[in-house]
Amino acid sequence: MSSVERNISSAVAVYQELEAAWNAKDLDTIGRLLPQLKLLLLSLSFLPTGMGGSLDNRELILARNTLEIGALWSIEKRDIPSFQRYFAQLKCYYFDYGSLLPESAYKYQILGLNLLSLLAQNRLAEFHTELELLSVEELNDVYIKHPISLERFVIEGSYHKVFLSKGNVPAENYNYFIDILIGTIRDDIASCAEKAYDQISVQEVAKMLMIEASQELEDFAQKRGWQRDSTGDCFVFAREAKKEERHFVRNILLISQSLGYARELEKIV
Numbered sequence: 001m002s003s004v005e006r007n008i009s010s011a012v013a014v015y016q017e018l019e020a021a022w023n024a025k026d027l028d029t030i031g032r033l034l035p036q037l038k039l040l041l042l043s044l045s046f047l048p049t050g051m052g053g054s055l056d057n058r059e060l061i062l063a064r065n066t067l068e069i070g071a072l073w074s075i076e077k078r079d080i081p082s083f084q085r086y087f088a089q090l091k092c093y094y095f096d097y098g099s100l101l102p103e104s105a106y107k108y109q110i111l112g113l114n115l116l117s118l119l120a121q122n123r124l125a126e127f128h129t130e131l132e133l134l135s136v137e138e139l140n141d142v143y144i145k146h147p148i149s150l151e152r153f154v155i156e157g158s159y160h161k162v163f164l165s166k167g168n169v170p171a172e173n174y175n176y177f178i179d180i181l182i183g184t185i186r187d188d189i190a191s192c193a194e195k196a197y198d199q200i201s202v203q204e205v206a207k208m209l210m211i212e213a214s215q216e217l218e219d220f221a222q223k224r225g226w227q228r229d230s231t232g233d234c235f236v237f238a239r240e241a242k243k244e245e246r247h248f249v250r251n252i253l254l255i256s257q258s259l260g261y262a263r264e265l266e267k268i269v
Contacts, residue, residue, distance in 0.1 A: 007040060007043045007044055008044065008056075008058060008059065008062070010040055011037060011040040011041060011044065011062055012062065014033060014036055014037045014040060015037060015062055015065065015066060017029075017033055018030060018033045018034065018037055018066065018069060019065075019069070021033060022069050022072070022073070025076070027073060027076055027077060030069065030073045031073070031077070034066070034069070034070050034073070037066050038066065041059075041062065041063050041066065044056070044059040044062070044063065057100065057101060060093065060097055060100065060101055061101055061102070063093070064090065064093040064101065064104060065104070067086050067089050067090045067093070068086075068090065068104060068106045068110060070082075070086040071083055071086035071087055071090060071110050071113070072106065072110070072173065074086055075113065075173045075176055076173070078176065080117060080121075083113070083114075083117065084114075084117070087110065087113075087114050090110065094107055094111070095133060108138070108141045108142075108143040108144060109143045109170070109171050111130075111134070111138075111143065111144060112141075112143035112144050112146060112147055112170065112171075112174070113171075113173065113174065113177065114130060115127060115130055115131070115144065115147035115148070116146075116147040116150070116174060116177040116178070116181075117177055118130065119147055119150060119151050119154070119177070119181060120177040120178075120180040120181040120184065121180075122184065124151070127147075127151060131148070142170045143170050143171065146165070146169065146170050146174065149165070150162055150165060150178075150181065153165070154181075154185070159185050159189070159210075160210065162178070162181060162182060162185060163182060163210045165178065166178050166179075166182070186209050186210075186211075186220065189208055189209055190209065190220075190224055193205065193208065193237070194224075194237045197237065198236070198237060199229060199234045199235060199236045199237060200234060200235055200237075201233055201234050201235075202217070202228070202232075202233055202234060202235060203233075205217075205221075205235055221235055225238045226238065
């Protein structure tokens with residue numbers, strides 16, 4: 001058996017453990033196996049840099065499947081930077097080597113999660129750049145259409161549709177990024193309310209923020225520094241003392257300008 005075959009066999013054995021741990025949602029075991037497997041993959045065609053004939057589909061599929069589990073595991077661990085690193089490594093398998101490999105069952109779910117991640121972080125330019133990499137057929141995939149619809153709702157200001165979308169996701173792990181997006185939207189609404197009102201009724205602000213649970217509303221108000229008024233029916237917004245800006249005008253300059261305008265008027269008359 002050649003050294004390459006031995007490396008593939010070793011990597012496959014660890015991958016089988018990794019896959020079993022993923023199916024069992026054993027996140028700690030996955031976290032332990034991923035670094036081991038990535039080290040083994042370094043001796044194979046992990047992150048290939050050329051389209052030469054030496055590429056082995058077995059190695060490419062093994063590397064792609066490992067990275068996919070890593071990306072999905074990162075979502076479960078609530079680790080966005082880790083997800084982004086795994087996705088950056090996956091892109092060459094989806095776009096550069098996609099024609100050489102059988103399509104992955106996780107491809108569009110992970111592509112959609114990446115779009116949702118960018119949207120939740122308000123990275124709209126990158127969101128649209130990623131969309132340009134997809135074909136018309138791919139844009140119609142259910143995993144891709146969902147973040148596209150959310151982006152349209154945000155642009156339109158149809159925030160209630162974003163809130164409602166949480167109950168209609170193509171995959172459960174989409175809810176992680178939707179929660180982040182909803183939190184961002186609520187903060188934006190709260191900031192606008194603080195600038196527009198001195199105080200607002202508890203019932204009205206709960207409706208604006210689409211928060212039904214009273215404890216959730218209290219936690220949000222505490223985070224924003226809101227206080228209830230004496231009746232307990234309204235939130236009073238904390239306003240920072242604004243410094244008065246005084247503009248001093250030189251009287252001589254003002255008089256000079258006024259006289260100049262008068263002379264011009266006399267000439268016209």
